[in-house]
Amino acid sequence: MLTKRIIPCLDVTLDDACGTVVKGVEFVDLKRAGDPVELAKRYNEQGADELVFLDITASHEHRATMIDVIERTADEVFIPLTVGGGISSVETIRQILRAGADKVTINTAAIKNTELIKEASGIFGSQCIVTAIDCKRNLTIQPDKNMVTLEDGSRAWYEVVIYGGRTPTGIDAIWWGQQIEKLGSGEILLTSMNRDGTCGGFDIPITSAISETLDIPVIASGGAGNIEHIYEAFIKGKADAALAASIFHFGTYTVNEVKQYLQEKGVPVRI
Amino acid sequence: MKTIVIIDYGLGNLRSVQKAFEHAGARVSISNNVREIRNADGLVLPGVGAFYDGMVQLQEIKYAIYDVVNDDKPLLGICLGMQMLLTESEEGGRNKGLGIIQGQAIRFPKSKFKVPHIGWNSLDFKDANSFLRNIDDHSYVYFVHSYYAKTSPEYTVATCTYGLEFAAIIKNKKGNVIGTQYHPEKSGDVGLQMIQNFLLRC
Numbered sequence: 001m002l003t004k005r006i007i008p009c010l011d012v013t014l015d016d017a018c019g020t021v022v023k024g025v026e027f028v029d030l031k032r033a034g035d036p037v038e039l040a041k042r043y044n045e046q047g048a049d050e051l052v053f054l055d056i057t058a059s060h061e062h063r064a065t066m067i068d069v070i071e072r073t074a075d076e077v078f079i080p081l082t083v084g085g086g087i088s089s090v091e092t093i094r095q096i097l098r099a100g101a102d103k104v105t106i107n108t109a110a111i112k113n114t115e116l117i118k119e120a121s122g123i124f125g126s127q128c129i130v131t132a133i134d135c136k137r138n139l140t141i142q143p144d145k146n147m148v149t150l151e152d153g154s155r156a157w158y159e160v161v162i163y164g165g166r167t168p169t170g171i172d173a174i175w176w177g178q179q180i181e182k183l184g185s186g187e188i189l190l191t192s193m194n195r196d197g198t199c200g201g202f203d204i205p206i207t208s209a210i211s212e213t214l215d216i217p218v219i220a221s222g223g224a225g226n227i228e229h230i231y232e233a234f235i236k237g238k239a240d241a242a243l244a245a246s247i248f249h250f251g252t253y254t255v256n257e258v259k260q261y262l263q264e265k266g267v268p269v270r271i
Numbered sequence: 272m273k274t275i276v277i278i279d280y281g282l283g284n285l286r287s288v289q290k291a292f293e294h295a296g297a298r299v300s301i302s303n304n305v306r307e308i309r310n311a312d313g314l315v316l317p318g319v320g321a322f323y324d325g326m327v328q329l330q331e332i333k334y335a336i337y338d339v340v341n342d343d344k345p346l347l348g349i350c351l352g353m354q355m356l357l358t359e360s361e362e363g364g365r366n367k368g369l370g371i372i373q374g375q376a377i378r379f380p381k382s383k384f385k386v387p388h389i390g391w392n393s394l395d396f397k398d399a400n401s402f403l404r405n406i407d408d409h410s411y412v413y414f415v416h417s418y419y420a421k422t423s424p425e426y427t428v429a430t431c432t433y434g435l436e437f438a439a440i441i442k443n444k445k446g447n448v449i450g451t452q453y454h455p456e457k458s459g460d461v462g463l464q465m466i467q468n469f470l471l472r473c
Contacts (some may be wrong), residue, residue, distance in 0.1 A: 002392045003411065003432055044459070049391055075290045080413060080457050100286040102415075102457060125320055127387055127415040186415075188385055215381075217389050240385065270391040270411040 002270045004234050005241035006255050007219065010246045012036050012069060013056045020069055022249070040073045043248065044253035048079065048269060052105070052189075052243060055085030063092070067099045072218075074100020082130060084189075084219050088113070093120050097128060105189050107132035108162040111169060111176075114183060121184030125242075130219070131185040134161050135173040135206060136193045146174040149206045158192070158206045165193040177210050188214065189243065191222040199225025199246060207237030227253055227261045231251040234267050273473040277301045278336070278352075280320070280328035288317050288349065291456035295466040296358070297473075308335040311344070313473035318350025322362040322376065322418075325355055327367075333369060339381075340371060345472045346448045350416060352406035353441065353450030362418050372443050372450065374422030384434035387417045392453075394429040394439055402428065402440065402449050404468045410461045412439070414452040420452060447472070 010022045021034035022105050040051050051073075055066045070083055083096050084105030110117050110131050121129045135158040141147070145157035156175035170219045177188055190210055192203030211218045217240035220233040224244035234244045247253055259269040275297045277288055285301050292315070300307060307316065308429065319325075329336070334386045340346055348356045360376035368376070379386045390427045391411040396403060419437035428440035431452070441450045449469065455462035 002388065002390050005390050071286070074287050078287070078291055078294070078456060078463060079459055080415075080454075097284045098286065100290070101282060102284055102287070123320075126417070127389065187389060196455055216387070217385050240390065 003049070003270045004239075004262065005219075006047075006230070006258055006269070007050045007052055007241055007243040008043045008048050008255065009052040009054060009221070009243050009245045010036055011056050011245065012052050012066065012162060012234050014065060020065055037072045037076065040077045043255060044077045044079055047259055047271065048255045049241070050080040050082060051077070052075045052082045052084065054105075055083065057085075062161045063095075067095060070096060070099040070101050074154065075115045084130070084132060088116070090116070090120055090123060093124060093128070097124060102148060103128050103130050103187070105130040107134065110180070111160065111162050111171070114179070115210055116184050117180060117183040121186065126184045126186035129178045130187040130189050132189040132191065133173055133176060133180070133210075134165055134191045134193055135159060136161050136165065136168065136169075146209070148174075148209050150205050161193055165196070173206060174209055174213055177214050181214050181216050185216065187217045187219060189221055191217045193222070195223030196221070199224055201225060201229040202233040202237055202239075202242070204268050207233060207239050211238040211240070217241065227258055230258055232266055234262070238264045257271045272296065272298045273312040273313060273470055274298045274300065274310070274468070275313045275319055275473065277315045278308065278329075279303045280325055280330065283446050284319065285317055288315060288456045290345050291463060291466055292470070295470055296465055297470055298453050303332055305332055308332060309338060311339065313345040313347070313469065314339055315385040316346065316348040316352030316355060318348075318352045318354075320351065320401065321426050321447045322351060322354060322360045322368075323364070323366050326366060329355065329369070337371075340443070340448055343445065345469060346371075347469050348448070348450035348451060349456070350454055353452055354418060354420060356385065356441070356443075356448060357420055357422070360418060368394055372422060372426050372441055373450055374426065374438070374441070376418040378418050379434065382434050387415055388433045389415050391458075392431050392433060394431055396429050397424065397435075398428045398442075400428045400440070400446070400449075401472065402465060403472075405464055406461060406468075411436050412451075412455065412458040412461060414439075414453045416452060420450070
């Protein structure tokens with residue numbers, strides 16, 4: 001049976017003092033705290049199904065460093081690796097895949113240039129192209145938007161936001177998801193900015209709405225604070241995969257603990 | 272040390288395949304050079320891109336591949352590389368494959384099961400094959416595909432179920448050619464063990 005995937009996400013940045021590090025990591029027993037390659041190995045040993053590296057510096061000068069991190073990880077960790085952050089051209093995608101990544105996530109660039117999804121999936125295959133949708137609840141009722149019923153019974157549509165959530169686009173997230181699928185994207189990485197960083201649980205209404213509307217897999221992201229939240233993302237949110245950062249980085253749970261819990265509750269996982 | 276040639280047809284992630292084979296103890300070269308292909312101890316036909324484009328890239332080297340196979344040397348096809356071993360595929364119209372194993376690559380039907388089939392799914396062994404040495408039945412491996420191989424039981428080593436049961440590992444009659452629909456190079460320890468098993472035959 002196809003299992004639900006647990007995906008630790010590593011926010012990779014450049015720190016002048018220690019080189020490349022993963023933000024917000026509190027493992028004290030690592031040889032080099034925050035070394036992305038060490039962390040990738042750790043999560044692999046814990047049973048992670050995939051890994052996501054998000055390059056949060058994402059500037060051109062740092063691209064070479066990111067490529068090096070991908071290469072060193074792919075040399076030692078034999079599970080799927082996805083890389084995102086500031087990707088805006090076919091050439092960058094080619095470099096990242098050549099370095100050993102299996103997929104890339106495209107975010108802001110997909111909104112600004114929809115042809116990029118089509119072109120990249122045509123060249124590298126749909127399975128390589130994950131499109132990230134960052135969205136935010138918008139409570140103004142608009143007839144041309146897909147209204148979603150929230151937990152308290154009120155209704156909102158979800159607006160796509162770009163530049164790390166700073167810029168609203170006026171685009172309906174559900175409509176955008178359908179376009180992404182038509183353009184050839186193989187998966188969606190869905191983050192609700194209402195939940196991201198809150199540790200208050202995934203945004204279930206939009207996760208289930210997009211999962212049920214689309215034919216391609218949906219990775220739920222943003223808000224995982226405990227083990228129950230991940231269970232909810234699969235059962236109520238109908239997500240195909242769940243991405244989490246802080247609960248793994250802070251050592252609250254290991255990936256294996258999450259999977260054991262899910263298995264006890266009847267969710268198919270790889271153990 | 273065995274020399275493995277990973278056939279290069281221009282696109283995608285070959286580094287992971289290379290590193291997995293090196294990890295398993297092989298000397299690896301990535302090449303589309305006919306002489307290197309003929310001299311290899313074993314060949315890997317990796318899986319990247321679309322079927323038609325892949326077959327176009329193989330036109331100039333396919334006779335070298337046939338020679339290696341006829342010499343009883345091992346060949347491992349991965350994902351699209353496995354599908355190209357078949358007679359034909361319906362991806363992008365109807366296109367001819369290498370015809371090393373009789374069968375067709377066909378698209379998953381529209382159903383409640385999402386396409387592509389992405390993620391870790393379990394194998395059901397159908398054949399006692401040395402490729403499965405030290406691997407438990409029902410082990411999980413990593414799949415990413417929208418088309419699957421339709422072939423007869425005599426060429427099927429293991430199946431997987433996703434809405435329907437399909438061939439996850441196939442072989443030719445002589446058994447020196449193996450194809451995996453999943454990515455052994457991305458299937459953790461299980462995949463590395465399979466790569467080691469393949470190398471033992473090289």
